[in-house]
């Protein structure tokens with residue numbers, strides 16, 4: 250007989266109490282084993298969302314989620330290891346240029362990534378646009394690629410934080426994703442279990458992000474930075490703007506193309522700025538503060554690592570991205586300035602076009618998505634293209650056009666520019 254029952258644990262949180270270490274260890278383990286039912290964990294997750302958790306509870310919950318699976322050992326990698334995690338946004342392809350860039354500067358980047366759900370894209374979906382590229386690596390292949398190339402982006406194996414895998418799927422269908430203690434422990438349990446020595450968090454704020462306010466984003470960032478420190482993973486966070494999509498491309502193949510432009514020394518200014526800002530933070534926490542990521546982008550070293558990294562996972566870095574069959578260009582109906590491109594609405598437009606999925610098992614289109622011809626602050630003349638929608642079937646257009654039209658606002662004057670990096674938390 251166990252010392253606890255699920256109902257007792259739920260009642261403590263429901264009534265605003267504090268769970269003991271033993272209760273947390275028990276409920277996370279019992280849920281992973283199937284001894285606590287989904288409906289009981291749903292009730293507990295809702296009680297946590299409504300009543301919160303103390304710092305000590307969050308730390309113990311995270312440790313219990315790590316302990317539910319394996320913890321990778323990267324001690325055979327001769328370079329300092331450092332990873333980046335973004336809380337997710339629209340057009341957020343930064344992992345693609347950033348991983349090879351940081352590796353080109355002397356660190357090793359163990360990036361275990363996920364797939365997209367809803368209006369946000371997933372790194373693995375984007376990379377799977379590259380013919381032949383393989384997301385699944387064994388733990389041995391993962392460590393060997395880190396040793397040989399210094400950069401790997403792949404799917405997290407099923408042995409890593411299995412409690413989180415189960416709980417995240419449950420939260421997704423019970424309205425409990427938004428609880429800061431649960432988001433922080435979910436993200437940090439996976440990053441700590443992956444074995445990285447240091448971590449930089451890109452906590453997004455704005456319409457296209459989980460966190461709509463700077464205050465909530467700061468609280469999430471502080472919670473995660475503390476959890477990293479408690480597990481001896483040096484962690485810093487940047488709060489960055491996600492009110493507009495990053496760059497011009499939103500979709501899978503189109504985001505790979507834009508990332509390669511950045512690695513070739515071009516690409517949209519905001520993507521380059523954020524890539525370099527995160528690279529500097531990563532190199533700093535990895536103990537390589539004198540490395541020069543801007544030089545590694547300019548002189549092609551980052552591109553060389555990208556090509557090796559893609560080839561090592563079976564991909565052809567020279568293969569052209571598939572073109573969409575159907576393209577719809579939307580033009581400005583008057584002169585003015587682009588006042589806003591709402592990230593959430595444009596993310597939904599790309600999703601409706603086929604770039605994203607509604608359920609975990611849905612396929613995604615390689616060629617579908619949105620390409621912005623104008624970004625917030627750009628002047629525009631009547632008749633000039635504002636954006637184009639790409640799809641495999643024309644019937645995808647009507648609902649995507651409605652969302653995209655909602656996203657873009659024109660005005661007579663340019664908007665006040667917003668900083669991309671809002672705050673740093675360490």
Ligand code: URA
Pocket residue numbers: 336417426431432433435436
């Ligand atoms: N990403 C995660 O991995 N977990 C969450 O809870 C939210 C975002």
